[in-house]
Amino acid sequence: LAAQKPSIPKGTRDFTPEEMVRRHYIFDTIRSVFTRFGYLPIETPAMENLSSLLGKYGEEGDKLLFRILNSGDFLAGLPPIDQTTAGFREWLPHVAEKGLRYDLTVPFARFVVQHQHELTFPFRRYQIQPVWRADRPQKGRYREFFQCDADVIGSRSLLNETELLQIIGMVFAHLGLRVEVRLNNRKLLAGIAEIIGHPDRLTDITVAIDKLDKSTPEKVAEELIQRGIPAADVEKLQPILMLEGDTRAKLETLSTLLATSETGMKGIEELTTLFDYLDEAGLPCPALLDIKLARGLNYYTGTIVEVKALDAAMGSICGGGRYDDLTGIFGLPGMSGVGISFGADRIYDVMMELNLFPPAIHSSTRVLFANFGREEERFCLHLATQLRQAGIAAEIYPDAAKIKKQMEYADRREIPYVVLIGQDEMTSGQLTLKNMKTGEQTRVSAGELENLVSC
Amino acid sequence: LAAQKPSIPKGTRDFTPEEMVRRHYIFDTIRSVFTRFGYLPIETPAMENLSSLLGKYGEEGDKLLFRILNSGDFLAGLPPIDQTTAGFREWLPHVAEKGLRYDLTVPFARFVVQHQHELTFPFRRYQIQPVWRADRPQKGRYREFFQCDADVIGSRSLLNETELLQIIGMVFAHLGLRVEVRLNNRKLLAGIAEIIGHPDRLTDITVAIDKLDKSTPEKVAEELIQRGIPAADVEKLQPILMLEGDTRAKLETLSTLLATSETGMKGIEELTTLFDYLDEAGLPCPALLDIKLARGLNYYTGTIVEVKALDAAMGSICGGGRYDDLTGIFGLPGMSGVGISFGADRIYDVMMELNLFPPAIHSSTRVLFANFGREEERFCLHLATQLRQAGIAAEIYPDAAKIKKQMEYADRREIPYVVLIGQDEMTSGQLTLKNMKTGEQTRVSAGELENLVSC
Numbered sequence: 069l070a071a072q073k074p075s076i077p078k079g080t081r082d083f084t085p086e087e088m089v090r091r092h093y094i095f096d097t098i099r100s101v102f103t104r105f106g107y108l109p110i111e112t113p114a115m116e117n118l119s120s121l122l123g124k125y126g127e128e129g130d131k132l133l134f135r136i137l138n139s140g141d142f143l144a145g146l147p148p149i150d151q152t153t154a155g156f157r158e159w160l161p162h163v164a165e166k167g168l169r170y171d172l173t174v175p176f177a178r179f180v181v182q183h184q185h186e187l188t189f190p191f192r193r194y195q196i197q198p199v200w201r202a203d204r205p206q207k208g209r210y211r212e213f214f215q216c217d218a219d220v221i222g223s224r225s226l227l228n229e230t231e232l233l234q235i236i237g238m239v240f241a242h243l244g245l246r247v248e249v250r251l252n253n254r255k256l257l258a259g260i261a262e263i264i265g266h267p268d269r270l271t272d273i274t275v276a277i278d279k280l281d282k283s284t285p286e287k288v289a290e291e292l293i294q295r296g297i298p299a300a301d302v303e304k305l306q307p308i309l310m311l312e313g314d315t316r317a318k319l320e321t322l323s324t325l326l327a328t329s330e331t332g333m334k335g336i337e338e339l340t341t342l343f344d345y346l347d348e349a350g351l352p353c354p355a356l357l358d359i360k361l362a363r364g365l366n367y368y369t370g371t372i373v374e375v376k377a378l379d380a381a382m383g384s385i386c387g388g389g390r391y392d393d394l395t396g397i398f399g400l401p402g403m404s405g406v407g408i409s410f411g412a413d414r415i416y417d418v419m420m421e422l423n424l425f426p427p428a429i430h431s432s433t434r435v436l437f438a439n440f441g442r443e444e445e446r447f448c449l450h451l452a453t454q455l456r457q458a459g460i461a462a463e464i465y466p467d468a469a470k471i472k473k474q475m476e477y478a479d480r481r482e483i484p485y486v487v488l489i490g491q492d493e494m495t496s497g498q499l500t501l502k503n504m505k506t507g508e509q510t511r512v513s514a515g516e517l518e519n520l521v522s523c
Numbered sequence: 524l525a526a527q528k529p530s531i532p533k534g535t536r537d538f539t540p541e542e543m544v545r546r547h548y549i550f551d552t553i554r555s556v557f558t559r560f561g562y563l564p565i566e567t568p569a570m571e572n573l574s575s576l577l578g579k580y581g582e583e584g585d586k587l588l589f590r591i592l593n594s595g596d597f598l599a600g601l602p603p604i605d606q607t608t609a610g611f612r613e614w615l616p617h618v619a620e621k622g623l624r625y626d627l628t629v630p631f632a633r634f635v636v637q638h639q640h641e642l643t644f645p646f647r648r649y650q651i652q653p654v655w656r657a658d659r660p661q662k663g664r665y666r667e668f669f670q671c672d673a674d675v676i677g678s679r680s681l682l683n684e685t686e687l688l689q690i691i692g693m694v695f696a697h698l699g700l701r702v703e704v705r706l707n708n709r710k711l712l713a714g715i716a717e718i719i720g721h722p723d724r725l726t727d728i729t730v731a732i733d734k735l736d737k738s739t740p741e742k743v744a745e746e747l748i749q750r751g752i753p754a755a756d757v758e759k760l761q762p763i764l765m766l767e768g769d770t771r772a773k774l775e776t777l778s779t780l781l782a783t784s785e786t787g788m789k790g791i792e793e794l795t796t797l798f799d800y801l802d803e804a805g806l807p808c809p810a811l812l813d814i815k816l817a818r819g820l821n822y823y824t825g826t827i828v829e830v831k832a833l834d835a836a837m838g839s840i841c842g843g844g845r846y847d848d849l850t851g852i853f854g855l856p857g858m859s860g861v862g863i864s865f866g867a868d869r870i871y872d873v874m875m876e877l878n879l880f881p882p883a884i885h886s887s888t889r890v891l892f893a894n895f896g897r898e899e900e901r902f903c904l905h906l907a908t909q910l911r912q913a914g915i916a917a918e919i920y921p922d923a924a925k926i927k928k929q930m931e932y933a934d935r936r937e938i939p940y941v942v943l944i945g946q947d948e949m950t951s952g953q954l955t956l957k958n959m960k961t962g963e964q965t966r967v968s969a970g971e972l973e974n975l976v977s978c
Contacts, residue, residue, distance in 0.1 A: 074633040074853040077570050077621050082634055084641060085563035085648070092564070104911040106888035106918035106936075108540035109547070113667050114569060114623075114653065115532050115589075134570075137590040137619050139657040163618075164592050166532050168569075178529040179537055186539060188935040190921055193540070198569065202594040212568050225921035227900065234908070349904045398529040433561035445682065449804045453689070456559040463561035466645055466680035480643040481561075 079203070079211030089432070090425050091214075094243065094412055095196055098216045101238045102194040105231055107218050110193050112175040114200075115166045122167075124174045124397070126366065132201045134211075135164035168200040172217040173394070173407065180221055181398035189222030196412075208382075208417060219407030221394065226338060229371050229390065230345040232408045236375055236386055237352040239410065244424045246378040247385070249351070250358035253339050254368050254389070256322065257359070259332015263325065264304040266297055273297075274362035277309070281360065285309040308359070315343060315357040322359075338370060363387055373408060380418045386410045432461055435485045435521050436478045439465040447489050451499075451514060458518050478504055485521045534658070534666030544887070545880050546669075549698065549867055550651055553671045556693045557649040560686055562673050565648045567630040569655075570621045577622075579629045579852070581821065587656045590619035623655040627672040628849070628862065635676055636853035644677030651867075663837075663872060674862030676849065681793060684826050684845065685800040687863045691830055691841055692807040694865065699879050701833040702840070704806070705813035708794050709823050709844070711777065712814070714787015718780065719759040721752055728752075729817035732764070736815065740764040763814070770798060770812040777814075793825060818842055828863060835873045841865045887916055890940045890976050891933045894920040902944050906954075906969060913973050933959055940976045 076082060083091060099109075115136060122130055142163045169175050172195045180191065196216045205211055218235060220228040233249060240247045260277075261270040272295050276288045288309060292302045307325055311318050319340055326332030339357060346355050361372050368389035375386035388408030395403045419425055435455060437448040448464045455462040463483075465474045471488075478486050488500040488509075498511040501520060512520060531537060538546060554564075570591060577585055597618045624630050627650045635646065651671045660666055673690060675683040688704060695702045715732075716725040727750050731743045743764060747757045762780055766773050774795055781787030794812060801810050816827050823844035830841035843863030850858045874880055890910060892903040903919045910917040918938075920929045926943075933941050943955040943964075953966040956975060967975060 074575065074637045075572060076568055076575075076633075076637075077572055080568035080570055082568070082638065083564075083566040084638060085565060088564040088566060091566075103887055104914065104916050106891075106916055108887060109538075109543040110540060111538040111543060111546075113531055113535035113537070114655070115535060115667070117530060117532055120529065120531075131594075134594070135592040136623075137592050137615075139586075139589070143614065159597075160592075168591075178531075182529045182531075183537065183539060188932060190932075192918075200569070212570070220921070223921040227894075227919060227921040230904070231919070231921075234911075238911070345900075345904070348901045349908060432558055432563060436561075439682075445800075446803045449685070449800070453804060456689075456693070459559065461559050461561055463647075464682060464686070466675070466678040466682040466686075477643060477645075 077211070079205030079209075081210060081212070085432075089429055090419070091412070091416060093425060093429050094415055094419070095214075095216065097242045098239050098410055098412075099194070099196065101235055101242065102218050104238075105192070105218075105235055107192045107194040110176075110179060110195055111197060112169065112172075112179055112195070114168055114198075116169050116175060116178070118165055118167045120178050120398075121170060121174060125170055129170060132203055133170055134168040134200045134202055135160070136166040136168070137164055138166075169197075170201055171199050172197060172215050172409070173219070176217070176219060176221075176407075177394045178398055180403070181395050181400045184400060190220050190228070191222055192218070192220045194218045208414065210413060214412040216410040216412055217407055219405055221403055221405035224404045226342050226345060226371075228406050229342055229373075230349055232388065232406060233346060233351060233355060233373070234349055236373075236408060239386075240375070241352045243415070243419065245415070245419065245422070247353050247375050248378055249353060249355040250361050250374045250376065251339065251342065251355060252358055252361035252372040253335040253370055254372060255331050255335030255370060256326070256339065257335075257362060259326040259329035259335055260305070260308055260359075262329040262332060264297075264301045266301060269295075269297060273305070278360050278362055280309060311359065315355075318357050318359070319343075335370075342371065363389070367391055369393075371406060377418045377422075380421050382414055382418050382421075384411070385414045385418060433463050433481060433483045434460050434523070435462040435487060435517075436474070436481075436483045437462065437464040437487045437489065438471060438474050439468045440471075440488075440490045441468045444489050444494065447494055448487075451487070451489075451517065455518060455521070458522070460518065460522055487517070532666070534660030534664075536665060536667070540887075544884050545874070546867070546871060548880060548884050549870055549874070550669075550671065552697045553694050553865055553867075554649070554651065556690055556697065557673050559693075560647070560673075560690055562647045562649040565631075565634060565650055566652060567624065567627075567634055567650070569623055569653075571624050571630060571633070573616075573620055573622045575633050575853075576625060576629060580625055584625060587658055588625055589623040589655045589657055590615070591621040591623070592619055624652075625656055626654050627652060627670050627864070628674070631672070631674060631676075631862075632849045632860075633853055635858070636850050636855045639855060645675050645683070646677055647673070647675045649673045663869065665868060669867040671865040671867055672862055674860055676858055676860035679859045681797050681800060681826075683861050684797055684828075685804055687843065687861060688801060688806060688810060688828070689804055691828075691863060694841075695830070696807045698870070698874065700870070700874065700877070702808050702830050703833055704808060704810040705816050705829045705831065706794065706797065706810060707813055707816035707827040708790040708825055709827060710786050710790030710825060711781070711794065712790075712817060714781040714784035714790055715760070715763055715814075717784040717787060719752075719756045721756060724750075724752060728760070733815050733817055735764060766814065770810075773812050773814070774798075790825075797826065818844070822846055824848075826861060832873045832877075835876050837869055837873050837876075839866070840869045840873060888918050888936060888938045889915050889978070890917040890942060890972075891929070891936075891938045892917065892919040892942045892944065893926060893929050894923045895926075895943075895945045896923045899944050899949065902949055903942070906942070906944075906972065910973060910976070913977070915973065915977055942972070 121133055198212050198214050200212050203209060257274055261267045261273050276292050279288055289302045293299050319336055323336050361374055363374060369392040370390035372389040373387055374384045377385055390406040392404050394405045437452055452462045452464050484504055486502045493499050500509055501512050502509045576588055653667050653669050655667050658664060712729055716722045716728050731747050734743055744757045748754050774791055778791050816829055824847040825845035827844040828842055829839045832840055845861040847859045849860045892907055907917045907919050939959055941957045948954050955964055956967045957964045
């Protein structure tokens with residue numbers, strides 16, 4: 069039997085120790101901030117019943133779900149299906165009942181309904197787990213990737229939005245990543261569609277507005293006319309497309325333009341309150357109104373959030389928003405929630421690009437005991453145990469290999485100290501301690517060792 | 524559309540915050556000990572190519588793999604198969620190319636071969652991730668569960684076994700769980716089969732020996748005769764079945780009994796060296812020879828380890844062993860490895876049963892700021908930010924709800940301190956701090972708060 073050339077499914081990744089240490093650094097930072105704001109951890113299974121997942125992410129989302137083949141004879145009891153004419157779509161519901169989770173929001177909604185009697189509301193939860201999407205893999209887009217979500221459910225207060233934005237501010241401050249927070253409100257967008265007389269064309273209008281970045285107000289107007297909105301109505305959009313000034317100025321202009329839309333004015337009121345809160349809380353990063361922001365339009369009902377890194381060309385590295393009826397689909401109506409999701413993989417890529425990982429997180433072992441043979445090992449066993457009990461990472465080289473090989477091992481592992489204990493050292497009780505960075509060797513007593521090698 | 528009653532696939536679990544905090548406690552303890560011994564973290568994808576998994580866990584294992592349906596039209600290009608006669612087994616290889624990982628050892632072997640040029644050997648890695656098995660769910664057996672593995676690859680030294688047993692000792696000492704380590708060696712078992720003249724019947728012999736716990740030497744002998752081993756040969760097994768005394772005495776007796784088996788004597792030599800090492804290292808838990816131990820017989824080639832809790836009736840909570848050619852199947856022959864795996868879910872169950880989780884890990888939020896309205900919130904925002912920056916978990920109740928409701932929330936969340944800031948407090952600058960355990964209320968300045976509420 070020829071040996072297999074090992075590989076992993078496309079779009080998935082192994083993480084080496086160097087990568088893991090950096091990933092832990094990101095996850096630990098996010099987790100510690102979540103905890104400071106009183107968010108509680110939960111985890112849900114990798115597999116959900118497909119009935120919980122299907123229809124929650126649109127038609128495109130359904131196609132991107134990874135489905136798990138039923139165990140055992142998955143064809144048992146199936147009526148004969150003509151393979152050539154019926155096609156695979158007819159088979160799908162029969163051969164797979166479970167799927168891998170696609171995000172952490174739908175499992176969270178399912179969790180809240182299922183455990184509602186054990187939970188205290190408002191319920192703040194965080195969840196850091198991988199999700200899977202059968203998307204076409206490309207640079208920065210994976211089929212298995214990690215989300216770090218925080219949500220509050222059971223309160224409509226904009227203090228929750230404020231808190232989540234404070235979390236965003238603190239996380240990126242701790243990571244040393246300069247970011248900008250952009251905010252919008254779904255009600256504001258609905259108000260815009262209303263005042264030009266086309267509340268049903270919200271999606272077309274926001275798609276067009278979204279192109280303002282790379283286009284001109286004239287071209288955007290042209291596109292809307294092509295999409296069938298009368299020129300006279302598109303004309304009404306001009307002042308909104310031309311909106312200028314800082315956030316407060318924009319909100320003031322909008323409150324005149326949207327005066328006749330109740331929904332639009334509600335959106336402005338919410339945004340104004342939120343920016344007031346943010347001023348009072350003293351956010352450590354800039355936050356501004358961006359009416360082009362329309363992410364998750366089918367989903368969010370109030371605040372919409374997106375975070376961009378200021379020093380790297382990368383899309384959104386964190387985002388979120390408010391949804392007024394997250395758990396209704398699972399039988400618990402009227403629960404308003406607001407949440408954010410950190411994209412750990414993109415944050416990782418940006419931090420690598422900007423060289424932001426502290427060098428100190430790199431190596432894990434502090435001390436290597438060189439191995440000179442059976443008798444010397446006994447000495448090392450005791451000393452290594454003492455160091456480990458004091459919380460210092462220590463290894464004994466497992467074989468009495470040539471000292472050159474052992475030193476190369478220490479070098480490649482970037483272990484800062486090597487302890488050499490041979491016959492001389494055993495007789496005198498004075499160990500030889502080698503500093504691998506300076507090359508300096510000193511004789512030290514066993515008692516001094518711990519202090520000399522600790523960080 | 525009727526709302527779905529939410530549920531999760533059988534054999535899987537949600538983890539509530541109370542459970543998560545305890546699970547983190549176990550994982551963090553294990554991780555911190557792994558790190559002190561120089562083990563490095565890796566992670567591998569949840570999905571592996573089925574070609575990497577199939578045939579690695581025996582026929583039964585293949586059946587227990589969760590398979591992922593190919594994306595898109597999984598029937599495309601398949602020759603017509605008569606559904607009724609061909610059966611599902613013929614379909615399997617065509618409709619699914621990927622499967623969920625079944626353990627962490629095979630993915631580790633695949634990882635080592637794939638990344639061999641980036642790694643420094645001997646390579647010590649740890650890995651804490653879920654695995655999936657389509658096993659029949661029952662009490663204590665789940666379809667998704669976590670393994671915490673540590674392995675060393677690229678060294679035959681028994682110092683590695685010693686180190687892994689020291690890890691076991693330190694982990695359970697830190698968790699406060701009294702355990703006993705049982706050791707055996709596959710070569711010893713092979714020697715036993717050899718000296719009674721049936722090296723090819725190793726499995727039958729170990730299965731019979733394994734029953735000694737619940738049976739008598741006579742009945743075990745009878746069973747072996749029924750399985751077709753001549754009575755005269757079974758007779759030769761008697762002294763081994765009757766083996767008595769402590770570990771050293773047993774090893775001495777065995778070295779006489781197995782004197783004619785080179786393999787058997789090699790096993791005794793390895794065990795003797797290992798027990799010498801353990802004496803020198805000073806293991807914090809008892810370790811003894813158990814010749815009945817035969818776990819993973821098809822797999823291990825040397826040392827076999829099993830750990831049992833002393834104060835609870837639970838199977839093995841940790842186990843492992845040495846395999847001489849782990850990576851051969853992936854094209855890298857001659858790499859000896861030894862590893863252990865902690866069963867986090869069983870450890871959790873035992874610790875719950877014995878009430879071993881420290882109460883201090885329970886609550887996460889230290890301080891709740893009660894909410895009396897818009898003006899008061901401003902005050903709270905500042906103070907909460909100060910506490911969080913000092914690393915103290917703080918929440919502001921998001922709505923100006925009735926104070927009774929807010930207090931109930933603090934009670935149910937077991938938050939130890941509530942800060943009350945109303946008109947009085949804002950005017951005087953003296954906050955009201957309520958200790959929720961004693962019910963005591965004191966007036967304190969904003970500056971004193973941090974010290975009073977920190978742990």
